[in-house]
Amino acid sequence: MALSGLIRGGDMTGAQGSKFDLTRRGFLKAGAVSAMGLAAAGSMTGCSGWLGSTAPEAAEEKTVYTLHQFMCTGRCSLKCTVRDGRLAMIQPNDTVDEYYRHVCMKGISEIQHVYSDERLQTPMRRVGERGSNEFEAITWDEALATIGEELNKAWDKYGKSSVYMSASNEPRFSFLPALLGCATGVEPGIDRGTGNGEAPAIGGDVFGGGTAESRDWVNTKTLVIAGTNLLETSMMQANTFMDAKEAGCEIIVLDPHFSTTASKADQWIPIQPGCDAAFYLGMMTYILDNKLYDEKFVLEHTSLPFLMNAETGEMLREGKEWGVDEETGEPVDPGDFMVWDATVGKAVPYSSAILTASLEGEFDVDGVKATTAFSNLKKNQARYTTEWAAGVTGIDAATIEEVARKYATNGPAYLVFGQGGSDKYSNPDIIGHAGMVLTALTGNIGKPGSGIGHTIGGAGYGVALGEWKLPEQFKPAELDVRADRFPTRENDVHVIISLGNTFQQYWANMNKTREWIDSLDFIVHIGMYYEDTVKYADIVLPVCSKFEDTVxxxxxxxxxxxxxLQTKCIDPLFDSKPDFDVMRLIAESVGLGEYLPKDAEELVRYQIENSKDLADQGITFDALIKNHGSIKMANTDEPRRGYTDLKFKTPTERMEVYYQSQAEVGQGWPNWEENNEAYAGNPLAEKYPLQFTQTRTRFSNHSHFKAAAWLQQFVKPVLELNPKDMESRGIADGDLIEAFNDRGSFKCVARANNAVRPGSSRTFEAGWSKFIEEGNTQNVTNDHVNERDEYLPTGAPIPFNDTLIEVKKA
Known part of the structure; x- marks a missing residue:
């Protein structure tokens, strides 16, 4: 039975006029009110109708040490003050080493997230059309019974693979996909674009994680930062940037816009949007032509001396039999490549001629015209002169040459990529691939101060925790179609379990996405706030923050x-529950709860007690509690440096920078490819001349941290434009404007900003529709899928920033 009458989404910001008179001690009692009481209060979201003025009296106070949530990449340990059951203040953990003692406005503002008017209070069921924002409050038992019925119905009708769990980093339901036999994905299509090009060369992280920690930048002489405004997006590691600057590191920033990071750099290079790869291709040619490469490193630690068929581009091999991976069943490359041994004048296995292999030349190998990969690379690079790169990037050839020279000779050098910038175009794998070739040519890896990749969260040391294993029969399903392609490709998915605001974050071209959403049989939204995805759900389950818990x-x-270690600060507010408890309840609704730990604390104890890494360091559950929830790992005074032995996770243990598997689509070597939409000369630009960018900011991360009033005053969705572009359109600062293209439109306030590149427009990533005047920024974004999709480790990225729009006064 429903607990209240019809409630529309517009009424879900709290019962503004019905505040309760509470003492501070009465706060906890109000927090325990049942869902019936909440519904009777006339609200299913918000705190303003639930919290009232307090009578002055002595407060009971305690200090709790805990960690910040997953979605924030700052990795902060926190000190929280709780007064009479209410979270009252958040500060850095004052017991950790001063170097790591920090918190930013996102962390401080968690108080307002916990007590936000956007909080979901109780389970809800849709009663109107999907997307109408019409819900009624129901009990947990009713919600879980409906979910269990709908899951079983879908399994009976379509099979297990008909259910998909769309996962963000908050909340976390790690066991559920395997238990339900459903497919899942965390951030499909985002944050991996550059990593797609990096990973194959070293067998590394598909997210493009840095090969060395950012603390090591104090040993870096030349730091090139591209595609990221890290002083905002990785603010808690800003000290490593400043330490490097103080130590004399020269910092060069490539960014179309004048960012915070650019303002602190030695040199800002205002590159054309989406053209980073062309800049690196020009650098590669300059280094090759001027013999600035590290020949010893190239010969000993890369695949560049390997022989290849000069006509087909196929690598020459000894002919060893391929193995089979016992766990995955996938073929295992024996890495049996050949080189030309200059001392004996014939082709031999590469491992037998490390010091005597020819780096350049053409040779006859049993009637096959062969050449070295290095010679083939030079031939391929001939078209990518610095003058060519200047024409594409808008940066003069002399500047490209200067950066190339510094990177190659003023080392050690570190090439920093990011997430949320250059990786949001149609072809950022070419950036990562070109970066790996630059690294291989110069040997800027494995030694102090050198590296490549993003350093979000500092890229420091980690440990392996114990793994709670489910029985063998429980495995997640695998789909042939990635989630962001569901609206346009045939697939078997009919049920979505959305963890967090995934429809807003993981799908472009929202109008097309809504058509697909309408075709689904059942949608469950599990989250903390009344965010965009909620309005499409059939059942809504409220989870609490990581400051609230039942253990x-x-x-x-x-x-x-x-x-x-996380520590509970307060009890769950309203009728919300911790994400682990919700995961377990869903598992129980289909008879599978017995396979999970009884509660989250049992899981935590298991992870700690069954970790060899923690045991070796003497880190125990009790020790973490005694040490205020944070213990520094042993042997971490020196920054983490990967690949110091120069052995890479490839079949040959070398940097394998020629991608033969991608040669048939023209990317054996990194080759320039125009963006799909935002490129010079696109006829569409006559109609839609402004490139549209969604950038990250210090105020939020993805779609998270949008619900705090303290932050909303700075991050209400607006569209920033260069004053020149505003003047030509008759738009003044503060005007209401409409941004549009053939996909859709949205309306918001225009803001003048000289830091925005002329010809571009900029907004912060994933702004909620309720904070914008009309529509959604994703209404206009590009959902193109690169034709090379199947050749990339994680598939082609969603090209959110590879988008053209026009703007007019509304």
Whole structure:
């Protein structure tokens, strides 16, 4: 039975006129009110109608040490003050080493997230059309019974693979996909674009994680930062940037816009949007032509001396039999490549001629015209002169040459990529691939101060925690179609379990996405706030923040050279529940709860007690509690440096920078490819001349941290434009404007900003529709899928920033 009448989404900001008179001690009692009481109060979201003025009296106060949530990449350990059951203040953990003692406005503002008017209070069921924002409050038992019925119905009708769990980093339901036999994905199509090009060369992280910690930048002489405004997006590691600057490191920033990071750099290079790869291709040619490469490193630690068929581009091999991976069943490359041994004048296995292999030349190998990969690379690079790169990037050839020279000769050098910038175009794998070739040519890896990749969260040390294993029969399903392609490709998915605001974050071209959403049989939204995805759900389940819990400790995490333990600050507010409890309840609704730990604390204890890494360091559950929830890992005084032995996770243990598997689509070597939409000369630009960018900011991360009033005053969705572009359109600062293209439109306030590149427009990533005047920024974004999709480790990225729009006064 429903607990209240019809309630529309517009009424879900709290019962503004019905405040209760509470003492501070009465706060906890109000927090325990049943869903019936909440519905009777006339609200299913918000705190303003639930919290009232307090009578002055002595407060009971305690200090709680805990960790910050997953979605924030700052990796902060926190000190929280709780007064009479209410979270009252958040500060840095004052017991950790001063170097790691920090918190930003996102962390401080968690108080307002906990007590936000956007909080979901109780389970809800849709009663109107999907997307109408019409819900009624129901009990947990009713919600879980409906979910269990709908899951079983879908399994009976379509099979297990018909259910998909769309996962964000908050909340976390790690066991549920395997238990339900459903497919899942965390951040499909985002944050991996550059990593797609990096990973194959070293067998590394598909997210493009840095090969060395950012603390090591004090040893870096030349730091090139591209595609990221890290002083905002990785603010808690800003000290490593400043330490490097103080140590004399020259910092060069490539960014179309004048960012905070650019303002602190030695040189800002205002590159054309989406053209980073062309800049690196020009650098590669300059280094090759001027013999600035490290020949010893190239010969000993890369695939560049390997022989290849000069006509087909196929690598020459000894002919060893391929193996089979016992776990995955996938073929295992024996890495049996050949080189030309200059001392004996014939082709031999590469391992037998490390010091005598020819780096350049053409040779006859049993009637096959062969050449070295290095010679083939030079031939391929001939078209990518610095003058060519200047024409594409808008940066003069002399500047490209200067950066190339510094990167190659003023080392050690570190090439920093980011997430949320250059990786949001149609072809950022070419950036990562070109970056790996630059690294291989110069040997800028494995030694102090050198590296490549993003350093979000500091890229420090970590430990392996114990793994709670499910029985063998429980495995997640695998789909042939990635989630962001569901609206346009045939697939078997009919049910979505959305963890967090995934429809807003993981799908472009929202109008097309809504058509697909309408075709689904059943949608469950599990989250903390009344965010965009909620309005499409059939059942809504409210989870609480990580400061609220039903057990004392529910998370242990390896964070930036520390092991951190979460500690409960307050009881769950309203009728919300911790994400682990919700995961378990869903498992129980289909008869599978017995396979999970009884509660989150049992899981945490298991992870700690069954970790060899923690045992070796003497880190125990009790020790973490005694040490205020944070213990620095042993042997972490020196920054983490990967690949110091120069052995890479490839079949040959070398940097394998020629991608033969991608040669048939023209990317054996990194080759320039125009963006799909935002490129010079696109006829569409006559109609829609402004490139549209969604950038990250210090105020939020993805779609998270949008619900705090303290932050909303700075991050209400607006569209920033260069004053020149505003003047030509008759738009003044503060005007209401409409941004549009053939996909859709949205309306918001225009703001003049000289830091925005002329010809571009900029907004912060994933702004909620309720804070914008009309529509949604994703209405206009590009959902193109690169034709090379199947050749990339994680598939082609969603090209959110590879988008053209026009703007007019509304």
């Amino acid at each position: 004392e400790h529910s998370i242990v995490r390896s964070d930036y050279n520390h092991v951190n």
